[in-house]
Amino acid sequence: MQDRLTTALVAMRRILRATETSARALARETGLTTPQLMVLEHLRDGAESTPTRIAQSVGVAQATATALIEKLEARGMVLRRRGESDRRQYWLSLTEAGAAALDASPDPLQRRFAERFAKLDDWEKAMLVASLERVAHMLAPDTADAAPILHAGDVAATDASGAPSA
Numbered sequence: 001m002q003d004r005l006t007t008a009l010v011a012m013r014r015i016l017r018a019t020e021t022s023a024r025a026l027a028r029e030t031g032l033t034t035p036q037l038m039v040l041e042h043l044r045d046g047a048e049s050t051p052t053r054i055a056q057s058v059g060v061a062q063a064t065a066t067a068l069i070e071k072l073e074a075r076g077m078v079l080r081r082r083g084e085s086d087r088r089q090y091w092l093s094l095t096e097a098g099a100a101a102l103d104a105s106p107d108p109l110q111r112r113f114a115e116r117f118a119k120l121d122d123w124e125k126a127m128l129v130a131s132l133e134r135v136a137h138m139l140a141p142d143t144a145d146a147a148p149i150l151h152a153g154d155v156a157a158t159d160a161s162g163a164p165s166a
Contacts (some may be wrong), residue, residue, distance in 0.1 A: 012135070022109035024051050030101045031075075034110070035060060039068050040077060043094040048081070050091060077101055 023034055029128035030037070035058060042057045043049060049057075069092060074079040077098030083089035094102075117125065 018109055022106070023114065025106045030105045032105065034108065035064070036068055036072055037102070037105055037108060038110075039065070039072060040094060040098050043078065043092060044099065044102055048091040048093045050089060054092065072098065093148060 026034060028035060032040070038058045039054055042054055051065050051069055052062065054069065055062045056063065058068075060068070069078060069080070073080055074096070077095055078092050079095050081091045081093070083091060117128075120128070120144055
């Protein structure tokens with residue numbers, strides 16, 4: 001019994017370590033957080049987009065998307081343009097600096113996981129999802145839904161623009 005518990009705890013620690021290592025590499029090489037990178041990737045994949053579409057695509061709340069966008073705009077990675085027919089709405093696009101940050105970013109852990117997950121058989125995907133949901137419930141039964149982002153949280157202190165501080 002204890003061996004299985006130990007094996008389970010080691011596996012969870014390996015997941016946490018991989019997430020932290022990936023987030024640190026991203027912050028070190030680009031100054032971005034994982035959610036910020038996902039916003040930039042969303043904008044690279046299409047033309048202009050709205051904060052609502054970004055929130056839906058990235059899987060975060062509207063307020064979180066707005067905060068991410070503001071930090072990226074302050075760093076010159078995103079350009080904000082007011083809508084012509086509705087001045088309350090604004091449209092976002094990727095700048096050259098944002099595209100350069102994407103090009104410089106290491107391969108995100110989330111992308112590697114998605115590629116490997118896609119290769120699994122359906123039954124294996126279902127078992128894995130069920131197991132992960134069960135573990136999540138065991139660890140935090142009352143936690144609200146989370147965004148589908150592999151992000152360790154604050155891995156380094158950041159300045160007002162969201163970039164890691166020295």
